[in-house]
Amino acid sequence: MDRSEEQLLTVLAALDNPHRLRIIHALHRQGRNYVSQLARELNLSRPLLHLHLQKLEEAQLVTSQLELSADGKALKYFEVADFHLLLSPATITEAVGKQ
Amino acid sequence: MDRSEEQLLTVLAALDNPHRLRIIHALHRQGRNYVSQLARELNLSRPLLHLHLQKLEEAQLVTSQLELSADGKALKYFEVADFHLLLSPATITEAVGKQ
């Protein structure tokens, strides 16, 4: 999983936040969940969770699908992507070296 | 290298900055360097570099020693620590789970 400095910073910025770590934690345990339900469980306002999920999705750390429930409601389900990122002096040097 | 959520966030916050990635990059290539010299090479003001080095040292990503040069000047040398941090849904879940 080689990344450029820009990609690396996108991921680091996405993970540098306690809410977003908890979101990954929750989704990893649950498998998947939709926005409003997750907001209730994490005790976050829906607009705020929406914003955090957006950042995580931009960094490709989570993925989403819009689905219709049995009773016709549109639910946006999120799940964690299967990412693996090794941070060390060598991997950072490699990413920065690509400028 | 297991870390709590707090430690993990300290490291992520330290790495989430282009200057600080370049500092690690430079120190990893050079081995070690002192503050004023590094500031010239990276084209950063010394107070700014000082601040970034502080963050990196707090996160234990770099280490420093104050030394006296042959002509008596006090030089603060920095070098990168040998850190290895794997980021994945599982490792994040583990760190957050420790609350």
Added chain:
DNA sequence: TACACCTGTCAGGTATTACTGACAGGTGTA
């Protein structure tokens, strides 16, 4: 003494992120 280096710190300003509350639009049931 004056200058050239080295170190550290800090007030003040700018830029970036994080967050809330309100709005708009959708589908379903009573």
Added chain:
DNA sequence: TACACCTGTCAGTAATACCTGACAGGTGTA
């Protein structure tokens, strides 16, 4: 119609992070 859910967006504000310029103190050489 009214209500209970779901979705998304956005203006305005609060909280952080970043950065500069100036100051203070140290050792050496001319």
